[in-house]
Every structure is written in structure tokens, then in C-alpha cells.
Amino acid sequence: MLEAALYLFPVGLSDSAMTEVLPQVNIDLLRQVRHFVVENLRSARRFLKKVDRNIDIDSLTFTELSEHTPASEIPAMLAPLERGEAIGVISEAGCPAVADPGADLVAAAQRRGLKVIPLVGPSSILLSLMASGFNGQSFAFEGYLPIDDSARTKRLKEMQQRILRERQTQIFIETPYRNNRLLAELCQRLPGNMLLCVASDITGPKQSIITRQLSAWAKATYDYNKIPTIFLLFS
Amino acid sequence: MLEAALYLFPVGLSDSAMTEVLPQVNIDLLRQVRHFVVENLRSARRFLKKVDRNIDIDSLTFTELSEHTPASEIPAMLAPLERGEAIGVISEAGCPAVADPGADLVAAAQRRGLKVIPLVGPSSILLSLMASGFNGQSFAFEGYLPIDDSARTKRLKEMQQRILRERQTQIFIETPYRNNRLLAELCQRLPGNMLLCVASDITGPKQSIITRQLSAWAKATYDYNKIPTIFLLFS
Numbered sequence: 001m002l003e004a005a006l007y008l009f010p011v012g013l014s015d016s017a018m019t020e021v022l023p024q025v026n027i028d029l030l031r032q033v034r035h036f037v038v039e040n041l042r043s044a045r046r047f048l049k050k051v052d053r054n055i056d057i058d059s060l061t062f063t064e065l066s067e068h069t070p071a072s073e074i075p076a077m078l079a080p081l082e083r084g085e086a087i088g089v090i091s092e093a094g095c096p097a098v099a100d101p102g103a104d105l106v107a108a109a110q111r112r113g114l115k116v117i118p119l120v121g122p123s124s125i126l127l128s129l130m131a132s133g134f135n136g137q138s139f140a141f142e143g144y145l146p147i148d149d150s151a152r153t154k155r156l157k158e159m160q161q162r163i164l165r166e167r168q169t170q171i172f173i174e175t176p177y178r179n180n181r182l183l184a185e186l187c188q189r190l191p192g193n194m195l196l197c198v199a200s201d202i203t204g205p206k207q208s209i210i211t212r213q214l215s216a217w218a219k220a221t222y223d224y225n226k227i228p229t230i231f232l233l234f235s
Numbered sequence: 236m237l238e239a240a241l242y243l244f245p246v247g248l249s250d251s252a253m254t255e256v257l258p259q260v261n262i263d264l265l266r267q268v269r270h271f272v273v274e275n276l277r278s279a280r281r282f283l284k285k286v287d288r289n290i291d292i293d294s295l296t297f298t299e300l301s302e303h304t305p306a307s308e309i310p311a312m313l314a315p316l317e318r319g320e321a322i323g324v325i326s327e328a329g330c331p332a333v334a335d336p337g338a339d340l341v342a343a344a345q346r347r348g349l350k351v352i353p354l355v356g357p358s359s360i361l362l363s364l365m366a367s368g369f370n371g372q373s374f375a376f377e378g379y380l381p382i383d384d385s386a387r388t389k390r391l392k393e394m395q396q397r398i399l400r401e402r403q404t405q406i407f408i409e410t411p412y413r414n415n416r417l418l419a420e421l422c423q424r425l426p427g428n429m430l431l432c433v434a435s436d437i438t439g440p441k442q443s444i445i446t447r448q449l450s451a452w453a454k455a456t457y458d459y460n461k462i463p464t465i466f467l468l469f470s
Contacts, residue, residue, distance in 0.1 A: 008365050017260075021355050024254040098364060098371035107368030110432075110446035118365035118444070120256050120357045129333060130243050130353040133342030136333035140375035140403070168375070197345075203355070211345035 002032045003117065004084045006109045008096045010121020011047050013228070014204030018051060021122040021203050027051055029119070033088040035061045035080040039100055044090045065089075065101050075108050082112070095123050099143065124230045125171055128199035131209040132169070134234035139169035145182070156189055163194070163235050170233045179224035182231065187218040190233070197232040200224050237267045238352065239319045241344045243331045245356020246282050248463070249439030253286060256357040256438055262286050264354070268323040270296045270315040274335055279325045300336050310343050317349070330358050334378065359465045360406055363434035366444040367404070369469035374404035380417075391424055398429070398470050405468045414459035417466065422453040428470065433457070435464040 007029060012021045030051050038044035041064055048055050063077050081087045089096045089105060095118075096102040109116050125141050140162065146152045159170040174182040179200075186196060192215030199209040206227070212220065242264060247256045265286050273279035276299055283290050298312050316322045324331045324340060330353075331337040344351050360376050375397065381387045394405040409417040414435075421431060427450030434444040441462070447455065 019259040021258055021260075023256055023258055025252075025256075095361060095365050095371075097366070097368070098361065100371075103368055103371055106366060107446070110368045116366040116368075116444055117442070118362040120355065120362070120438070122355045123358070123361050126330060126333065126358050126361050127353040127355070130330050131332070131341060131351040133332070133338055133345045133351075136330075136335075136338055137378040138376065141373065143372040207352070209351055209353070211342070 002029065002086050003115060004081060005086055005115035005117045006078070006081055006106065007033060007086060007088045008102065008106070008116070008118045009088050009090050010095045010119060010123070011043075011090060011093050013093050013122050013124055013202055016203050016205075023120050026119050026121065030088065031055060033086050034059070035085060036088045036090055037063050037065050037077050037102070037105055038089075039066055039091045039096075039102070040064070043092055047090060065105055067101050069101065071104060074104050077105060078109055078112065078114065081109070081114055095121055098123065098125070122203050124199065124202045124228070127202050128197065128209060128230045128232055129169065129171065131199065132197035132232045132234070133211055134169040134195070134197065134232055135167050136169070138167055139171060141171040143173065145172055145174070153189075159233060160190065160194075163233060171230065173230050176224075176226045176228055179227065179229045180222070183217060183222065183224065186231070186233075187214050190214055192218070194233060194235045197234075198222070198224065198229060199232070200227045200229040202228070202230070237264065237321050238350065239316060240321055240350035240352045241313070241316055241341065242268060242321060242323045243337065243341070243351070243353045244323050244325050245330045245354060245358070246278075246326060246328050248328050248357050248359055248437055251438050251440075258355050261354050261356065265323065266290060268321050269294070270320060271323045271325055272298050272300050272312050272337070272340055273324075274301055274326045274331075274337070275299070278327055282325060300340060302336050304336065306339060309339050312340060313344055313347065313349065316344070317347070330356055333358065333360070357438050359434065359437045359463070362437050363432065363444060363465045363467055364404065364406065366434065367432035367446055367467045367469070369404040369430070369432065369446075369467055370402050371404070373402055374406060376406040378408065380407055380409070388424075394468060395425065395429075398468060406465065408465050411459075411461045411463055414462065414464045415457070418452060418457065418459065421466070421468075422449050425449055425468070426470075427453070430469045432467040432469075433459065433464060434467070435459050435462045437463070437465070
């Protein structure tokens with residue numbers, strides 16, 4: 001059942017049970033893989049223990065791939081796969097290779113013609129888009145807004161244009177302790193009739209996904225401080 | 236366990252088993268929901284039978300919401316939820332409300348302050364992005380390219396600019412019987428050193444996700460005719 005491939009294993013976004021966010025096949029595959037490339041060793045071990053407490057973690061090999069790993073060290077991580085053994089990629093939260101260093105490993109595997117198999121799991125980008133009511137035929141995820149004020153102003157303007165001209169939903173994130181500040185800033189700097197969806201603690205016990213006009217957000221009571229949150233704009 | 240909410244239930248993209256692409260919680264919730272809004276009645280019934288052949292389908296209510304449904308009929312579909320009963324949304328394939336008419340129902344629910352709960356499932360956009368090796372910190376999905384030649388040329392140029400200037404991965408689809416033609420066209424009209432990932436039959440038995448330079452695609456042998464395929468560009 002296990003193929004010689006680079007398997008991309010999503011991890012839960014919150015403390016919810018495995019069965020709430022991962023298909024059974026992910027768990028079956030995780031039990032069989034012997035080699036892992038992980039963003040953080042400690043959280044990957046914790047994840048595997050949660051998947052199945054009987055997994056013999058000491059018999060597995062782990063290589064860390066973080067944003068600090070030199071690019072030159074990445075190709076060697078594919079050695080087990082080049083010998084014909086599966087490798088599993090586990091990131092800290094969410095889907096590997098979507099907004100983390102796993103992408104460089106995938107790119108190296110693709111360059112060598114190795115098989116890559118992505119598995120289903122929770123993505124705050126996709127789940128928030130589904131629940132926003134915004135255009136899903138055209139959308140863009142931009143990561144963090146620039147911090148520098150003039151670059152930030154330019155980006156906000158560009159997003160506004162893409163919403164209005166291209167009907168493209170704009171999705172972005174913020175460092176969690178700055179969430180409230182960002183929300184206030186959006187209310188101040190964008191037209192009141194623009195729609196903002198704020199999706200927080202996705203898949204978690206306090207999940208909240210609310211779409212309102214910015215003029216209504218400006219009057220609303222909220223506190224997203226330190227809660228993982230994703231922001232979507234549309235009109 | 237079932238809340239008074241609009242539940243968004245993803246559906247498999249291929250004929251793969253439920254447990255390969257859906258978490259157990261989706262199946263548990265589907266067994267409890269009594270009211271459904273579905274893109275296509277026949278495929279929704281087939282999906283529910285596949286989830287659990289003991290579901291008494293005749294005791295459930297179904298309302299169809301397709302691209303032909305007048306917008307004025309949508310708010311009334313929320314009546315069960317306004318009485319406090321859960322509604323499930325089922326699209327034809329993939330994640331509801333991402334590229335289908337479910338988004339209008341979600342928008343209507345959000346306008347009324349009703350709770351919306353998106354569930355985890357397969358998305359060809361996200362799975363292909365994970366396995367492409369491309370930038371997942373910035374990406375855009377654009378749906379279909381325009382058919383009109385001058386609009387198409389303009390879009391291709393715009394995509395190229397966003398790849399080069401913004402390092403934004405560009406994702407799009409084509410009508411399956413035109414896949415081969417689109418691939419040849421991309422090879423012809425874009426620089427040979429640009430990277431193209433072609434992801435076909437995602438989650439299916441013939442899944443193939445391959446990233447190559449356009450100059451290599453131009454020489455490659457392939458046949459994506461009539462196979463659901465998604466295209467990603469980056470450099």
C-alpha cells in the first residue's frame with residue numbers, strides 16, 4: 001500500500017481530535033512510514049503519538065527542515081526515497097508545503113522526477129474561503145501584509161483593485177498579537193461597504209467565522225488577540 | 236453534537252473510498268443532518284448512500300441549488316436553519332462554495348448572522364499546490380482562462396507578471412477535453428524556463444502531479460484529454 005513517494009501529511013490546526021480533521025487513510029499511512037522530514041522534531045513526535053500511541057518512535061528517522069536549514073542540505077533529505085523508501089513530511093500545523101519550508105523539499109523531489117503524494121487535511125485558507133460566502137472562482141492568498149507603511153498602503157490599494165476589477169477574493173494573515181490592530185486598520189483605511197470575513201480558531205472549540213461590512217466591524221465588539229486568525233476581503 | 240448551523244460537506248473528487256478523503260467526523264455529521272441543499276439531487280443521493288447505505292434518504296429534505304437557480308430563491312433555503320435545524324450543503328465534487336453556487340447560500344447565511352461550519356475535505360487547488368513545490372505563501376486561483384483570444388493573451392501576460400514581480404503561484408483549470416491543447420499553448424506562448432505543474436486525477440487511481448520547465452513539457456509525451464486536471468505556473 002505504501003508507495004516509494006514523498007507523502008505530505010497535514011497536521012491539525014487546533015487541539016481537535018485527529019478524526020475531526022484527517023481521513024483514516026492518513027493515519028494508516030503514518031503508521032507505515034519509517035522516514036520523516038519535519039518542521040519541528042518535538043511537535044512531529046507529539047503528533048505521531050497522538051495518531052497512534054503504539055508507534056515506536058525510536059525506530060523512525062527524523063530530519064528537521066526549518067526556515068533556517070541551508071538550501072544545500074535539502075536534496076540529501078531525499079536519500080531514503082531515492083533508495084525506494086517512502087518519506088513523510090510533517091509541518092507544524094496545517095498543510096505541509098503550503099506556507100512552510102516543505103515546499104523546497106517538494107521542489108527538489110519534483111526536479112528529480114520523484115513521486116509526490118499530497119494528503120487531505122485542514123487548511124485555514126480553504127476552510128475560511130468556503131465559509132466566507134466570497135468568490136471561490138477567483139481568490140488570492142498573500143501571506144502577511146508588508147510591515148513598512150508605504151508598502152502596506154500600496155498592497156491595500158492593490159487588493160482593493162483586484163477585488164473591484166477582477167472580483168478576486170483577497171486572503172491574508174497577521175501575527176496573532178496584532179490581529180485587533182489589523183482589524184481596526186482595515187476599518188479605517190478601506191471603504192465601509194467592503195466585506196471582511198474574520199475566521200478565527202478554525203477547527204478549534206472557539207471557531208468563529210464572521211462576514212460583515214467594514215462599517216459594521218467598526219462598531220462591533222471583538223477580541224482576536226493571540227488567536228490564530230485569517231482575514232478575507234471582498235465586496 | 237449537531238449544531239444549528241450551515242454545514243459545508245466536501246465530496247470526493249474521484250471514485251476513491253470515503254475514508255481516503257474525508258475525516259470520520261464528516262460521516263458522523265452527515266448521518267444526523269435532515270435538511271440538505273445540493274448542487275445535483277442525483278449525485279447527492281449517491282454520495283449519501285456511499286457514506287452510509289443505511290441512511291433513510293426518503294426521510295430527508297433536499298433542495299437543489301445550481302447555477303440556474305434564481306438568486307431570489309436562495310434566502311428561503313435557510314428556513315430550517317432559522318428554525319434551529321442544521322442544513323448540510325453538498326456540491327458535485329470537492330469543497331462546497333469554493334467554485335460552485337453554494338457560495339451564494341453561504342453569503343445569505345452570513346448576512347443573517349447564521350453560523351457556518353466548513354468541514355475538511357479534498358480540494359484539487361490545495362492538494363496540487365502542496366505537491367507542486369511552488370510558492371504557497373502567495374498564490375492565486377483564477378478558474379478558467381478567458382476563451383476570447385485577446386483577453387486570453389492579456390491574462391497570460393498578467394499571470395507572468397504576477398509570477399515574476401510578486402512570486403505569486405498562478406493556478407487555473409481548463410475544460411477537460413481541452414487540456415492537451417492548453418498545455419501545448421502554454422509551451423508556445425510562455426518562456427521555456429517557466430515551471431508548469433500539471434496535476435491530474437487528484438486523489439484518484441491515476442493521480443499524477445508533475446512539475447517541469449515548459450521547455451521540457453514541450454518535448455514530453457502526455458495525454459490529459461478528458462481527465463480532470465489543474466495547472467500551476469511559477470518560476
